[in-house]
Amino acid sequence: MNKLASVPAALEMNAFTKADAKREITLILGGEAGHGLQTIARILSRMFMYGGLHVLAVSEFMSRIRGGSNSVTLRASFNTVRALNEKIDLSVLFDKAALTRVRGRCSPETLLIGDQKIIKDEAGLLSLPLSELAIQVGGSVYSNSIVCGYITRMLDWDLTPLEASLVKFFGDTDTQKINSDAARIGWEYAVKEKGRCAMPQGEKYSGRLLLDGSQAVALGALAGGCNFISSYPMSPSTGVLTHLAQMAEAHGVVVEQAEDEISAINMGLGSWYAGGRAMVSTSGGGFDLMAEGVSLCGAIESPMVIHLAQRPGPGTGLPTRTEQGDLDIARYSGHGEFPRAILAPGSLEEAFSCTAHAFTMADLSQSPVIILTDQYLLDTLCDLDPFELPDTPPQSRIVTTTEDYRRYAAGPDGISPRGIPGLGSGRVCVDSDEHDDGGRITEDFDVRISMVEKRLSRMRLLREDLAMSPRLYGTTDYNRLIIGWGSTVAAVTEALEQLKPTATSFLQCVQLYPVPQMVIDHLHKAKQIIVIENNATGQFARLLRSETGCAIFSEWHKYNGLAFTVDEVVDLLRQEVRL
């Protein structure tokens, strides 16, 4: 197994340790787009991290630049937290609409904070007169830092971790100094609420990262040797493109905003042809446009890495929400028959390792490799250990051609040595038409058969040598096997930890297609299989059935545009498994 695919230590350790409710806090920030919820979430998340806690920030927002009703939920804990639960300790409301939106998630114990003038008559509201306080420092733009200071005091923390976070966010600038002043004003104002939500600080550790899923994918791409990305902006895939753009100069990456997704993938293929290591990042609608390019990739036996960031469809759907609804198109897009692989990271660590491995996989198998993420993973912020890099940097498999070079010469596992124009003395000819081993058009039926077989024979590499293993959580001596992929993983593992059902384990499939043998072996051992998916029709369950013939006892679906919470999985387990 590739070292990149190894299990991150932090996740493994905490996957089944007891979550301690007294040693964790969940707070929700509710308001319109433009209120700076994301800013507060970033600043507070880092503050929690500097305070020695683990943190998770999940954004839930509407598809608009201003207005609407958005929220960010932050969960800070002594344990690694990678999923949300429903219990809210603290709710900061920036407008009246936010109250309506978060009400369902608040309990009588939830502390509500907001400006009395805006929220008006809400019993028990802790009033924070933001507009008045902000005037003292220079205006409403500093409200965010006032809120951060206020919350800090409620935790019974001093300002040190918050100030460090503000320095990280704003740099050592005048803006940072004013924001630190604003934070102090909020902190001082909270004198009466000191310790209302008391939470000790954890053991300080240094070198932790605070990243979102998009950053993890972008960094994974760099680790995989990516030096070319062409894409068209589309939520929620755009973050990967912008992160790579920001790192492009330091890491030598060609970045191009293509005129459409069709152009994007054809550019990607052109880059691989000329010696680049390209990736495209898109969402379902854009991937639809890329379908013919995926097929071309299969025809010319080009490596290609495609990041497919799922959001709910069909059509424009819910652009800023989450779903696992595009596995079918990842599997079946593109006409004709050719190999491909689909990887589905379930954590930020895996977003990094899967993306890095996708480049190796694509390069070695000369096939498209799709990294299937979703809005939840990409927009989720959490703390994590520095990524483990492979021992050796990505190896180039490009050969120097000789005069008699034939691009599609027969080779083991259907792999022909891959030359590029200008390196060596041979001609590199690739053709989307059926071609002979020299890449020239042919309609010879015997050549056709040999080319079809050559292309398909590369499947073995993807299924075996290059496959990413599934991860089993719980006992190997199971009767009941819950199967999931991607963003459902954290909620399921935490729910199982809470209920500890007997003889029940969770299998997280990292490589969805081709289905690795290890997954099939696990399926055969199970007496009862349940598949959990963030979609309406059970796309992975269908894939497993068609690939393995396994019987699936039950399927758990969710398709309202939000990810599964721990509590929802707990309920499902209780109801369906009768715990």
Next chain:
Amino acid sequence: MSVNPYLRDGCDIAWCPGCGNYGILKLVSETLQELKLDPQQTVLVSGIGQAAKTPQYLNVHFFNGLHGRALPAATAIKASNRNLWVIAESGDGDMYGEGGNHFLHCIRRNPDLTNIVHNNMVYGLTKGQASPTSPLGLVTPLQVNGVSLEPFNPIAVAIALNASFVARAYVGHVRWPGLVRQPEG
């Protein structure tokens, strides 16, 4: 006349006798020879159609991709190895119809490549339907009452987008030096 080393020997050419594509193939191969472009550093990129078969008959690297998508691939090939001479060559349906959007944005990007379009004002490979440059009123098996769309004017569009070199010629005329090769200075 000496044999042009840029032409590939022994090709089973798929064009009809008398087709204008032969003239363009001759012009392109002679220009490559005149410029002494290193065939090891020259890539022809094409889409799909009769014109798009041109690279098959030349002794250079080629990327024969999808219908309409030669320019994005060509752009990335140039961006990934700037030492390569990159020529994108296809027909009017390919470059102006299916690939019209790429044509516009490729000119905006100006990625230092040559785009040769065989414009016969009709679809050849799919047998006679109207192309974006077909004249008004042209009756075809599909446009049974004649073409009703204004023809696309690629030269005007290219010039309006400030393309660095734009030229047009009729393939039936004798060789026109400098047509494909931009004059120095």
